[in-house]
Amino acid sequence: MSEPKPEPPKFDAAFKDRFAQLVRWRRDVRRFLSAPVSPELIERLLALSCYAPSVGFSQPWRFVLVEDPRRRAAIVANFKAANQAALEGYHGERRAIYARLKLEGLTQAPVHLVVCADEATETGHGLGRKTMPEMLRYSVVAAVQTFWLAARAEGLGVGWVSILDPQAACNSLDLPPDWTLIAYLCVGWPEEEHDDPELERHGWEARLCDAAVKPLKR
Numbered sequence: 001m002s003e004p005k006p007e008p009p010k011f012d013a014a015f016k017d018r019f020a021q022l023v024r025w026r027r028d029v030r031r032f033l034s035a036p037v038s039p040e041l042i043e044r045l046l047a048l049s050c051y052a053p054s055v056g057f058s059q060p061w062r063f064v065l066v067e068d069p070r071r072r073a074a075i076v077a078n079f080k081a082a083n084q085a086a087l088e089g090y091h092g093e094r095r096a097i098y099a100r101l102k103l104e105g106l107t108q109a110p111v112h113l114v115v116c117a118d119e120a121t122e123t124g125h126g127l128g129r130k131t132m133p134e135m136l137r138y139s140v141v142a143a144v145q146t147f148w149l150a151a152r153a154e155g156l157g158v159g160w161v162s163i164l165d166p167q168a169a170c171n172s173l174d175l176p177p178d179w180t181l182i183a184y185l186c187v188g189w190p191e192e193e194h195d196d197p198e199l200e201r202h203g204w205e206a207r208l209c210d211a212a213v214k215p216l217k218r
Contacts, residue, residue, distance in 0.1 A: 015212075020092045022152055024111050027195075027198070028158070031108065031190065031191035032157060033190070035093065035188070041154060042187070045145065047197070049147040052142040052145070053142050055135035056129060057083070059124070060118045061115060061117070061139070061143040062115070062131045064175070066112035066174065067092075067112075071211075075169060077168055079104055079163055081165070082165055097202065101204065102198070104161045104163070109188040112184070113187070115140060115143065115183040117136055117137045118176075119136065144160070144182065160186050162183075162184075164184060179190045
């Protein structure tokens with residue numbers, strides 16, 4: 001006899017409201033406390049991340065904890081160079097605002113986590129990738145978002161550092177050549193809590209929301 005199928009969960013109004021709060025309070029954190037994060041908690045969050053959707057069930061995400069101080073220092077130097085180059089691309093008031101922004105928590109965050117896409121994975125047998133190969137990387141982004149929400153539910157903060165030279169970062173971390181760097185994450189207990197993005201709070205950009213939803217023209 002076959003085993004009975006599990007009953008799907010029923011999410012009540014209270015859960016839906018809490019989930020909406022979780023989504024709204026997911027922030028890109030740049031200010032961290034120095035308090036450590038238990039390895040068991042990180043392992044649990046990574047396990048949840050692996051339930052993210054992936055094209056062809058390829059599960060292409062690869063997680064790497066960066067604990068070597070020399071590798072971390074190389075990433076900090078990488079950020080500083082990339083950040084200075086980015087600053088040079090702005091002028092006037094926009095440049096002044098950019099210079100005031102705190103855009104990373106590399107020296108504060110107790111946990112540094114690299115998330116890569118394994119471009120050579122044979123898992124999933126290529127399903128869904130022949131027409132849209134970029135879906136492999138999008139699958140890893142879905143895993144990052146899953147990790148982010150799961151971390152927020154635990155009270156942890158996550159910051160995604162994108163101001164990096166990706167190839168230099170891969171070299172510093174000695175990553176396999178078939179892995180593409182998708183995210184360099186700083187993880188730790190946040191120093192402060194906000195329900196609005198830091199870039200909005202400091203005048204870099206306003207939230208679009210309704211303006212970002214465009215109906216199809218018939």
